[in-house]
Amino acid sequence: MEAKALEFLKTTIEAATPGERIVTTDREPRHVYYVLQPDGKLERVESTGAPDAHQAADLDTLVRAALETHDKDRRAPVIWYGRTQVVAVMQPGEVASDVCRVALTPSPQLARLADWDRAGKASPSQAELVVLLRTLFTGCVPDDFLPAVRGVKSTKKMDADSQISHGRVSLGKSMIAEMSGVAAIPERVSFMVPVFAQAAVEIHATIRVEVEPDAQNERFNLYVIPGDIEHAFAHAEEVIAERLTRLLGESPIPVYRGTP
Structure with missing residues (x-):
């Protein structure tokens, strides 16, 4: 059965998309695809899953998520804040880090x-x-x-x-x-x-x-x-920074103004 499925994929690639080397199929999860090799064989590849992007309802939830993610053996998460959002980058330095954010819009x-x-x-x-x-x-x-x-x-x-x-x-x-x-x-x-x-x-x-x-x-x-108007946003950013600092307590998680 598996051989027939692979042969079907190979035939589909060669017939429908000449020169195309990568194909996906609804028979596999979204992160799985096949690469057509020079010898005509198909190689099954599992890509890295997309990073998690959580939407927190408030600053308390965002800080708790960052604290729970923090591993002492790894670099601490980083929190960025501004007038449009507050974002916790859970694995700073990685190509695709999980994030948790609170979106902000003017009243x-x-x-x-x-x-x-x-x-x-x-x-x-x-x-x-x-x-x-x-x-x-x-x-x-x-x-x-x-x-x-x-x-x-x-x-x-x-x-x-x-x-x-x-x-x-x-x-x-x-x-x-x-x-x-x-x-x-x-x-x-x-x-x-x-x-x-x-x-x-x-x-x-x-x-x-x-x-x-x-x-x-x-x-x-x-x-x-x-x-x-500008002073209002600046004041709000100061208040957000103070709240984040208070919620983090003695945690080593840094807080920066700007965007990651």
């Missing part, structure tokens, strides 16, 4: 603020800003900010005065657009948001946002303070 709140930062500003209407504060940014801003935004009233009236001030801008010689209630709107609001979407890696950071009522367009211009 929806931080991602939205980063979008505003890249665009230069955001200009939601009053209704849009209220919805954002009630949903995406609930619990992220001071308690009095949402009522203050709701309390703003926009009006346009005839007036010879062309004065321009906070929440008030001239539309011409006699038309004035005005937002009443803007005195309760702070010029700067601190958004305390989670850095990562993963609840198991809970880290918060403060993003400062300048608020400028736009009376003419009946909107609020929001400007993220430059550098705050």
Whole structure:
């Protein structure tokens, strides 16, 4: 039976793929293949299995996996961390090492603020800003900010005065657009948001946002303070490093910032 199977493989190679020296078959496991030798014989080869790539749910699990893998007679695992992932390389120095990682993605709140930062500003209407504060940014801003935004009233009236001030801008010689209630709107609001979407890696950071009522367009211009997004990620990386160091205790497993 085995001879017939090998002869079938040989015939398949010669007929279907002239010049091809390697063939696989569904009769063998995925890591097994055959090499056609110059004398026409087939050599069965078992390749090294693919390295394990584990996905840990949190930092505690990743550290436990690294500690349990550590063999005193071999080089200790290495842990790398950054803003997109934390990776434990179990057999550093080997061509294909097993790894265990925790993937990190920005939280929806931080991602939205980063979008505003890249665009230069955001200009939601009053209704849009209220919805954002009630949903995406609930619990992220001071308690009095949402009522203050709701309390703003926009009006346009005839007036010879062309004065321009906070929440008030001239539309011409006699038309004035005005937002009443803007005195309760702070010029700067601190958004305390989670850095990562993963609840198991809970880290918060403060993003400062300048608020400028736009009376003419009946909107609020929001400007993220430059550098705050980057500082949020840097802060998160510092917290991750501290947590890893604490979890590892006296272990010789090193922790590096970057990617393996």
